[in-house]
Amino acid sequence: MNYSMIAYILGWVTGLQGVLMIPSVIAGLIFREPAVWSLAGTAALCLVLGAPVLFKKPKEQVMYAREGFVIVGLSWLVLSVLGCLPFVFAGAIPSFIDALFETVSGFTTTGASILENVEAMPKCLLFWRSFTHWIGGMGVLVFLLTILPMAGGTHMNLMKAESPGPSVEKLLPRVSETAKILYLMYLGLTIVEIILLLLGHLPLFDALCLSFGTAGTGGFGVRNDSVASYGSYAQWVITIFMLLFGVNFSIYFLLLHKRVKQALSSEELHGYAIIVGAAILFIFLQLVLSGTGGKHPLLEASFQVASIITTTGYSTVDFNQWPAFSRTILVTLMLVGACAGSTGGGFKVSRALLFFKSIRRQLFFFLHPTGVRRVTLDGHAMDRQTMRAVTSFAASYMAILIASVLLVSLEGYSETTNLTAVIACFNNIGPGLDLVGPAANFHFFNPFTKLVLIFDMLAGRLEIFPLLLLFYPRTWRRH
Amino acid sequence: MKIIIVGCGKVGRALADLLSAEQHDITLVDTNASKLRRITEDIDVMGIVGNGADIDTLTEADAQNADILIAMTGSDETNLLVCLMAGKVGHCQTIARVRNPMYSREIDFIKAQLGISMVINPEYAAAQEAARVLRFPAAEKIDTFAHGKIQLFKITIREGMPLDGLEMRHLSSACHCDVLLCAVERGDTVTIPGGSFVLHKGDVISVVASEQNMIQFFANLGLPTKPVSNVLIAGGGRLGYYLTQNLLASKIPVTVIEERQERCDELAELLPGAVIVNGDATDRKLLHSEGLLRAGAFVTLMSLDEENIFLSLYSRMVSKAKNVTKINHITYDDVVYGMDLDSTLQPKFMTADYILQYVRAQQSSGHNIETLYRLLDNRVEAIEFSVNAPSAATDIPLAELSTRDNLLICCIMRDDQVIIPRGSDRIQVGDSIVVVTLAKGLQDVTDILAPVK
Numbered sequence: 065m066n067y068s069m070i071a072y073i074l075g076w077v078t079g080l081q082g083v084l085m086i087p088s089v090i091a092g093l094i095f096r097e098p099a100v101w102s103l104a105g106t107a108a109l110c111l112v113l114g115a116p117v118l119f120k121k122p123k124e125q126v127m128y129a130r131e132g133f134v135i136v137g138l139s140w141l142v143l144s145v146l147g148c149l150p151f152v153f154a155g156a157i158p159s160f161i162d163a164l165f166e167t168v169s170g171f172t173t174t175g176a177s178i179l180e181n182v183e184a185m186p187k188c189l190l191f192w193r194s195f196t197h198w199i200g201g202m203g204v205l206v207f208l209l210t211i212l213p214m215a216g217g218t219h220m221n222l223m224k225a226e227s228p229g230p231s232v233e234k235l236l237p238r239v240s241e242t243a244k245i246l247y248l249m250y251l252g253l254t255i256v257e258i259i260l261l262l263l264g265h266l267p268l269f270d271a272l273c274l275s276f277g278t279a280g281t282g283g284f285g286v287r288n289d290s291v292a293s294y295g296s297y298a299q300w301v302i303t304i305f306m307l308l309f310g311v312n313f314s315i316y317f318l319l320l321h322k323r324v325k326q327a328l329s330s331e332e333l334h335g336y337a338i339i340v341g342a343a344i345l346f347i348f349l350q351l352v353l354s355g356t357g358g359k360h361p362l363l364e365a366s367f368q369v370a371s372i373i374t375t376t377g378y379s380t381v382d383f384n385q386w387p388a389f390s391r392t393i394l395v396t397l398m399l400v401g402a403c404a405g406s407t408g409g410g411f412k413v414s415r416a417l418l419f420f421k422s423i424r425r426q427l428f429f430f431l432h433p434t435g436v437r438r439v440t441l442d443g444h445a446m447d448r449q450t451m452r453a454v455t456s457f458a459a460s461y462m463a464i465l466i467a468s469v470l471l472v473s474l475e476g477y478s479e480t481t482n483l484t485a486v487i488a489c490f491n492n493i494g495p496g497l498d499l500v501g502p503a504a505n506f507h508f509f510n511p512f513t514k515l516v517l518i519f520d521m522l523a524g525r526l527e528i529f530p531l532l533l534l535f536y537p538r539t540w541r542r543h
Numbered sequence: 544m545k546i547i548i549v550g551c552g553k554v555g556r557a558l559a560d561l562l563s564a565e566q567h568d569i570t571l572v573d574t575n576a577s578k579l580r581r582i583t584e585d586i587d588v589m590g591i592v593g594n595g596a597d598i599d600t601l602t603e604a605d606a607q608n609a610d611i612l613i614a615m616t617g618s619d620e621t622n623l624l625v626c627l628m629a630g631k632v633g634h635c636q637t638i639a640r641v642r643n644p645m646y647s648r649e650i651d652f653i654k655a656q657l658g659i660s661m662v663i664n665p666e667y668a669a670a671q672e673a674a675r676v677l678r679f680p681a682a683e684k685i686d687t688f689a690h691g692k693i694q695l696f697k698i699t700i701r702e703g704m705p706l707d708g709l710e711m712r713h714l715s716s717a718c719h720c721d722v723l724l725c726a727v728e729r730g731d732t733v734t735i736p737g738g739s740f741v742l743h744k745g746d747v748i749s750v751v752a753s754e755q756n757m758i759q760f761f762a763n764l765g766l767p768t769k770p771v772s773n774v775l776i777a778g779g780g781r782l783g784y785y786l787t788q789n790l791l792a793s794k795i796p797v798t799v800i801e802e803r804q805e806r807c808d809e810l811a812e813l814l815p816g817a818v819i820v821n822g823d824a825t826d827r828k829l830l831h832s833e834g835l836l837r838a839g840a841f842v843t844l845m846s847l848d849e850e851n852i853f854l855s856l857y858s859r860m861v862s863k864a865k866n867v868t869k870i871n872h873i874t875y876d877d878v879v880y881g882m883d884l885d886s887t888l889q890p891k892f893m894t895a896d897y898i899l900q901y902v903r904a905q906q907s908s909g910h911n912i913e914t915l916y917r918l919l920d921n922r923v924e925a926i927e928f929s930v931n932a933p934s935a936a937t938d939i940p941l942a943e944l945s946t947r948d949n950l951l952i953c954c955i956m957r958d959d960q961v962i963i964p965r966g967s968d969r970i971q972v973g974d975s976i977v978v979v980t981l982a983k984g985l986q987d988v989t990d991i992l993a994p995v996k
Contacts, residue, residue: 129584220584237545237568237589321605444592447576 065540066131068122070138073222075117076208077139081146082110084199085192088150091269092188099186102153110146125214132221134539136205137530140522143204144168147196156189161511168518170196171204172525173407175283175377175494176517178507182288187269190286194273200525201280201309201407202250203227209243225530229404230415230457231450235317249316250407254279257305264297274298274378278305281408283377283494290502292380296363299380303363303370307340310374310402312414331442332403332414336373339413343369343397347390354387373397375409377494384501391497398487398496409492409524411461418446418454460528464520465490471516475509485509490520544906545609547572547635549595549625550616551582553872554640554665557895558613559588562902565984570604595625598632607633611905613898614639619646626659636660636905638898642667642781663897665890670785672893673867676886677774677790677840679757680865681766683747683886686916688927688977689956694757695725695916695925695977700746704764712738720759721963722752725953725979726923733922735949735979749918749925751953751977753961770795771839771865777824777854778844779810782869782890786842791816798833800824825850827857840865844888848872855884892917906986913975923981925953928988930974936988942966945993949981952991 085107092100127135148167151157157166162178169176170193179185185193199207203226209219220239224232234242254275261271273286287293291302311333318327327333348365351357357364364381371378372394383394401410421439428437438445468486473479477499484496485506495502506517523531533539546562548555549572559582563569569588572595573579579590593600595614606612612629614622619641626637638661646653650662675685682696700706709717714724727736728747734740742748752760761768774790776783779801787797791814798818801807807821822829824845835841841864843851848870855868866885879887900915914927930937936944941952941964955962956975962968970976970988978991985991 218585220587234583234589237563237570238587241568323602326603449577449580 065134065542066122066124066127068120069125069127069131070135072117072120072122073135073205073208074138074142075114076212077114077142077204078110078146079114079118080204080208081143082107082114084195084204085110085150088188088192088195091191092186095187097186097188099150099154099156100188102150103188103192105153106146106149109149113146125218127218127221129221129224130533130539132219132225133530133533135222136225136526137534139205140171140526140531141534143171144518144522147171147192150189150192154186154189156185159511161514162507165506165514165518166193167196168521169489169494170194170282170284171200172492172521173197173200173280173282173375173409174489174492174521174524175277176489176500176521177284177494177505178514180505180507182286187286190284191269191273194276194282194284194286197280197282197284198254198276199280201282202247206243207247209240210247213240226526227405228409228525228527229312229412230418230454232405233314235314245317246313249313249320250279253305253308253316257301260301260305261298264295264301266294266298270294274302275305277378278302278376279309279407281306281309281374281376281402281406281492283371285378290380291367291378296360299363299367302378303367306370306374306376306378309376310370310406310408311336312403312405314405329442331417335413335417336403339397339400340369340373343373343393347386347393350387350390356386368394369397372493373400373408373410374402374406375491375493377488379495379502382501382503384497384503395484395487395497398484398491398493401491411458411491414441415454415457417441418451419458422451422455457528460532464523464528468516468520472509472513475513485517486520489517490524492521492524544568544611544902545605546570546902547601547604547606547609547612547629549573549612549614550622551575551578551590552615552617553891554894555613555615556582557891558615558898560586561895561899563588565899565902567902570609572600572604596621596628598628601625601628601632606635609633609635611636611638611902613637616640619643623653623657623659627657630658638663638901640665640894644781644784661897661901663894665894666780666782667785668893668897669782669869669888669890670789673782673786673842673886673888674789674793676867677795677842677865678770678793679761679768680771680840681761681764681768682757686914686918686925688914688925688954689961689975692753692959693751693927693954693956693961693977694754695749695751695918695953696757697747697749697918698766700742700744700748702744704744706742706748706764707744709742710738711736711740711742718760718763720752720756720763722750722756722760723951723953723963724748724750725925725951726918733981735923735951735981749923749979751963751979756961773797773834773838774840774842775830775833775835775838775864776800776842776844777830777851778846778869779806779819780844780846782888783842783844784810784813786844787814787817798838800829800833825854830854835864836862838862838864840867842867842869844869852879852882852884856882859883859885903984903986911987918979923979924983924985925977925979926985927975927977928991930970930972930976930988933972934989936992937970937972940967940969944970946991947980947982947993950991951979953977953979 085103089103144167148163151163157163165178205222205226236242257275258271277284315327344365348362351361367380368383401412402408404412404414425437469482472482480498485500488496545568547570548559551571551573559569563586571588572591576592583590591604606629612635614625616622622639626639629637637659639659640663647664676682684697686695726749727734758768773796776799779799790797800820802823807819811819841858843854845851851868855866858864868884869888904912911928913929916925954977955964
């Protein structure tokens with residue numbers, strides 16, 4: 065294990081966190097809030113903690129997959145702990161566990177909140193809360209790769225460990241160029257959304273925070289009713305952008321390079337479109353037929369579907385009051401999640417596709433015991449390693465889900481509450497059903513349950529293994 | 544530059560490593576997914592799984608916008624086809640590896656018809672290099688510049704040579720000829736020596752000279768100046784064939800030992816002047832009966848590096864023959880360098896050198912680089928530049944020119960005349976110059992100057 069390299073990168077991550085707090089400090093100065101000192105103080109602390117390492121570039125820069133996973137796992141722990149300090153220092157969230165829950169929820173783009181009254185928070189802290197979504201969406205190490213010059217190709221392991229999806233590929237020959245183009249596309253889409261929201265006469269502060277939440281598929285709002293009180297124009301804009309940020313970014317890369325045909329022939333995109341379309345259609349029909357919908361049933365159905373499948377977690381209505389079928393559709397969408405290579409969480413559409421294809425292949429093998437058949441995606445045969453990773457991911461996913469529900473149920477709330485709270489955190493969505501429905505929050509859980517959910521959020525964002533490896537003794541063994 | 548490499552075998556991989564380190568954007572294409580994955584985990588390059596001759600694969604590798612495509616698959620025909628297809632998809636320069644002697648005879652025709660910029664035949668090039676050291680067996684390695692007029696050769700200083708204990712400034716007077724010692728390898732360090740540097744036994748020195756001066760140098764040191772008397776070659780593959788052909792043309796008798804009967808028949812037909820022996824070259828009795836003890840040189844060109852190394856070490860023990868050993872696979876270069884093997888041949892590195900030279904030349908606007916060699920375990924580069932236009936480096940006495948640290952202007956080639964430069968000489972337009980440097984990545988004549996601070 066290359067400990068000096070791990071320390072070096074962690075130093076950079078810490079310092080970077082300090083720099084990333086600067087926009088929130090500026091927001092605090094503009095609003096003239098006393099809470100700005102908690103942000104500025106934490107930023108300074110991060111810079112001081114990170115600085116010493118920067119001057120000691122390790123001689124041995126090789127990082128194997130093991131270092132990649134460990135760095136990513138530790139970085140997210142460090143980010144979460146340091147990122148929650150402003151809330152504690154300012155006294156806005158006095159309990160450390162609560163502040164940690166809120167920050168992890170931010171970085172992992174979950175959007176589950178323990179705040180009972182969002183509007184009472186200082187605005188600069190709300191800004192920081194939403195900004196954590198934006199940082200966590202594309203990933204802080206991916207960002208680091210755009211600025212940190214490194215030799216060789218071993219730092220690809222960092223990107224692989226942090227980016228979601230069954231197989232992370234480069235878009236350009238160099239890791240740093242790939243990371244740059246990803247962030248440029250991310251930034252570009254975010255700016256377009258901000259402009260469109262401003263055109264809908266939203267205040268700049270709301271437009272920024274909502275866009276950060278959409279881009280990272282996070283879901284922290286700045287009002288108590290999430291997005292319900294904004295006009296239908298803003299809701300449509302957010303619906304569309306949530307869906308856009310749930311798409312694999314390599315599709316945008318292909319579109320940028322005018323490879324439209326290749327982009328539109330992506331099987332994952334087709335699957336995503338079909339799932340979204342069908343879900344909206346069924347919920348819309350049920351809302352209209354049962355008369356439970358409001359003034360704009362189509363918008364209500366589309367917004368909630370987009371919000372849930374992309375794992376954002378904004379809401380415009382309390383879907384806890386919807387008929388059972390519609391609610392169940394939403395829970396199913398929670399489990400599927402967005403596309404691989406997007407900022408969304410969940411199981412990922414492409415993994416689900418591969419999973420179903422391998423079930424079909426298994427059926428084929430029952431009929432032809434010695435037959436040969438390969439699972440393909442976009443015309444490419446998947447190698448055994450990828451397939452093995454998909455099945456082991458599914459198994460670990462189920463194991464963590466079941467274990468978490470068991471631990472959470474110790475508190476004695478209803479099965480729906482426990483199950484959907486875990487699903488909503490593990491898949492980085494935010495709201496669940498029943499007591500953790502869109503109109504409620506996670507305040508009432510005890511600290512132990514919150515710790516379990518914090519673990520679930522991190523495990524969900526990092527796709528389980530980087531976090532699990534930290535608890536695997538062999539990782540830390542010298543030989 | 545954007546470079547696509549099709550085929551990631553030994554050479555493809557070595558090239559990807561080298562070119563990526565020189566800040567080029569590399570895309571590797573290969574049909575073997577697991578091999579690609581292994582490489583992309585080590586080197587910062589992109590891998591595309593597919594057949595390089597397939598238009599879709601080339602499009603995916605973005606051949607439309609590539610600058611150079613290098614076809615390095617195991618098959619000549621595939622390489623040619625890949626280059627042809629790349630010409631259809633984009634406008635990149637294409638480099639193909641073509642090894643079959645049958646094609647090499649018509650290579651100019653093929654190049655013109657298929658629009659290929661450069662064809663590489665590693666075995667042919669390696670055979671040329673081997674033939675050079677067999678003609679001047681005193682040297683362990685000879686590279687040439689200016690179409691063979693300038694020689695850069697490497698020898699090890701052994702006990703009792705007049706060079707042992709000599710101070711650099713007395714070199715010319717001690718060996719009575721015009722040579723320039725440009726690099727010294729001692730243990731793990733490589734230096735470009737100054738005047739006060741003292742040579743020791745065990746040092747490996749690289750020297751630049753014209754051919755006459757090189758012969759003079761060997762003669763004054765009491766080293767052999769005549770070609771080897773006869774050559775015994777173990778392994779009759781393509782490299783063996785090219786080498787035998789070359790040596791026979793210089794009237795040096797050759798015996799080739801080859802294990803495969805059909806190949807022996809082919810060789811006997813193609814090389815009527817050589818003695819072809821069918822047998823296992825690792826058989827001690829056979830080697831002795833074919834005259835290893837009396838051979839002027841013993842060249843091991845079999846496919847297993849370990850056998851080559853082992854046979855050469857054996858020959859060092861029992862005979863005085865000059866040894867040339869082919870090493871192609873082994874990545875433990877440091878171990879190989881530590882052994883007393885005399886001359887080694889590394890076709891993998893030679894191919895990479897040719898391509899590096901081409902790529903660097905493409906990068907500079909004036910296409911200044913004529914020849915490039917990487918010496919001494921890749922730590923030193925020797926580059927020949929042609930001086931096409933006046934620049935900051937021309938028409939200034941060398942003594943007043945502020946060049947980079949660890950860079951030496953070894954030689955100026957002017958109107959077919961080789962000048963070993965002194966402080967008062969100047970670089971002029973129309974010259975070719977040879978520099979030896981520890982700095983990597985020089986592309987243009989002006990790069991020899993110290994960077995302005």
